[in-house]
Amino acid sequence: MADVLYHPASYKDPSGFVFTSNGKIFRQVNKSYREDYDLLLSSGLYKELSEKKFLVTHQEVSENLTQTNEWYKTLSPEHLPFISYPYEWCFDELKDAALLTLKVMKISMKRGMILKDATPFNVQFLHARPIFIDTLSFEKYEISKPWIAYRQFCECFLFPLLLEHYRQIDTQKLLTVYLEGIPAQTTAKLLPRKSLLNINILLHVFLQNSVAATAAPTNSRRITDFNPNKLLRLIDSLESTIRHLRFKTTVRTTWNNYYEETILSQEYLNKKEHIFREYIKDLQGSKAIDIGCNDGFFSKILAEYIPNVIAVDFDSQCINRLYTETKSLLNKNILPLCVDLTNPSPSVGFNHAERESFRERAKSATAIALGLIHHLVLSKNIPISGVAKMFADLTTDTLIIEFVPLNDEKAQLLIANKTKYHVPYDSTTFELVFEKYFAIEKRATIPGTERILYRMRIKS
Amino acid sequence: MLLIINLLYVDPGSGSYLVQLIIAGFLGVLFYFKSLWWKIKAFFKKGDKNQKPNSDEAN
Numbered sequence: 001m002a003d004v005l006y007h008p009a010s011y012k013d014p015s016g017f018v019f020t021s022n023g024k025i026f027r028q029v030n031k032s033y034r035e036d037y038d039l040l041l042s043s044g045l046y047k048e049l050s051e052k053k054f055l056v057t058h059q060e061v062s063e064n065l066t067q068t069n070e071w072y073k074t075l076s077p078e079h080l081p082f083i084s085y086p087y088e089w090c091f092d093e094l095k096d097a098a099l100l101t102l103k104v105m106k107i108s109m110k111r112g113m114i115l116k117d118a119t120p121f122n123v124q125f126l127h128a129r130p131i132f133i134d135t136l137s138f139e140k141y142e143i144s145k146p147w148i149a150y151r152q153f154c155e156c157f158l159f160p161l162l163l164e165h166y167r168q169i170d171t172q173k174l175l176t177v178y179l180e181g182i183p184a185q186t187t188a189k190l191l192p193r194k195s196l197l198n199i200n201i202l203l204h205v206f207l208q209n210s211v212a213a214t215a216a217p218t219n220s221r222r223i224t225d226f227n228p229n230k231l232l233r234l235i236d237s238l239e240s241t242i243r244h245l246r247f248k249t250t251v252r253t254t255w256n257n258y259y260e261e262t263i264l265s266q267e268y269l270n271k272k273e274h275i276f277r278e279y280i281k282d283l284q285g286s287k288a289i290d291i292g293c294n295d296g297f298f299s300k301i302l303a304e305y306i307p308n309v310i311a312v313d314f315d316s317q318c319i320n321r322l323y324t325e326t327k328s329l330l331n332k333n334i335l336p337l338c339v340d341l342t343n344p345s346p347s348v349g350f351n352h353a354e355r356e357s358f359r360e361r362a363k364s365a366t367a368i369a370l371g372l373i374h375h376l377v378l379s380k381n382i383p384i385s386g387v388a389k390m391f392a393d394l395t396t397d398t399l400i401i402e403f404v405p406l407n408d409e410k411a412q413l414l415i416a417n418k419t420k421y422h423v424p425y426d427s428t429t430f431e432l433v434f435e436k437y438f439a440i441e442k443r444a445t446i447p448g449t450e451r452i453l454y455r456m457r458i459k460s
Numbered sequence: 461m462l463l464i465i466n467l468l469y470v471d472p473g474s475g476s477y478l479v480q481l482i483i484a485g486f487l488g489v490l491f492y493f494k495s496l497w498w499k500i501k502a503f504f505k506k507g508d509k510n511q512k513p514n515s516d517e518a519n
Contacts, residue, residue: 145477230488
């Protein structure tokens with residue numbers, strides 16, 4: 001029997017599960033899901049969804065790798081370079097994932113099937129587009145029944161989007177706590193009264209909340225007074241509500257107009273870009289991570305050389321802007337994510353193992369951190385040794401990092417009102433500490449500044 | 461409290477069935493009036509189109 005490891009997040013659905021065998025990911029279809037799986041293929045739904053790139057493709061493997069009696073099929077799904085979670089997505093990523101789920105639902109209905117769950121964990125991002133990954137989420141559509149996953153869809157997609165739209169509450173923070181979605185009751189309390197003027201919100205949030213709070217649990221078998229037209233109107237109403245939701249970018253954040261407002265801006269950027277391009281032209285590996293990516297200027301350059309670039313920043317406005325921009329770029333191999341490196345996504349869910357921490361997923365051949373170290377050391381009071389260890393944990397090959405000295409205009413701004421920060425903070429100490437984990441291959445001072453750009457290789 | 465205990469023992473999806481019935485009912489009524497409005501608009505637009513050639517001829 002091959003070396004089989006069951007995926008810790010794949011335990012809820014008895015239809016099948018995800019596992020790894022010799023490091024490769026597979027999905028087992030159990031006998032109990034046989035009819036639905038066969039219908040997915042025979043109805044042409046799988047073909048249509050995969051051709052439209054709405055659903056990951058898979059190959060059937062004729063071997064029972066898990067040696068379980070429940071085995072019906074083994075699927076080898078298309079490889080995804082990086083697994084991200086809804087609490088790392090910006091507003092527009094969550095919105096696109098919601099619209100994809102509704103689109104998949106409508107196409108499924110036409111082919112006699114329906115989505116039995118609607119969680120954003122069933123969606124991933126590939127080439128700046130959401131893609132549905134759970135092949136076992138489809139079941140035969142019984143036309144007299146409502147949508148079993150309606151409430152889950154509202155709680156996981158609609159409600160967080162509404163709260164961000166009306167109240168500018170970060171969806172990332174909400175979804176980190178509410179893994180299974182935000183209840184209607186909480187949403188109704190947080191939404192402003194003016195949202196009641198929207199009939200769709202009135203129905204999906206406030207009516208749902210009041211009915212759920214007063215009605216006795218309903219026996220689903222007794223409800224037969226439903227039909228496809230009613231369900232389609234329900235889905236159209238959800239779709240139209242979500243399409244009209246907007247991410248407000250008027251709030252001023254740390255990085256808004258960061259480069260535009262810097263006197264050095266264009267000249268500094270050009271010189272930094274020149275050195276940066278020299279450093280990355282012979283990089284190895286297929287995955288790179290840009291930590292503190294800001295507007296993604298350097299992520300986009302990196303994406304010219306590396307097939308998969310993860311661009312992270314704690315500022316959701318920057319990430320949202322980068323995501324919407326990436327969608328229109330020719331080179332779509334950037335995945336922008338909202339992650340605060342001083343408080344990255346933890347391991348959450350059942351037994352602390354359902355959703356891996358960011359560090360477990362983000363390890364990349366190359367890491368870049370430009371204009372970041374002064375924020376970590378001077379603002380967040382993280383010792384240089386802590387920063388070096390963090391980068392050593394994230395990198396398997398190369399680190400490109402910019403050192404911003406204490407006399408730099410931006411570093412001075414950070415310490416203007418501070419009396420305590422870790423000293424010594426200078427390039428000599430920086431090099432000494434980083435050399436514990438890395439060998440410095442190249443160093444160059446950015447002309448016109450005292451900032452230094454390093455290229456380092458991790459010590460084995 | 462009793463309600464919470466009751467809800468813990470039912471399928472999370474089934475609680476939303478009644479909500480969907482009511483919402484679908486509301487949306488159905490809305491759809492009816494919208495369709496009626498479109499028909500009225502279409503009727504008058506059609507009337508406009510019939511009038512246009514006449515006005516062209518008049519010119």
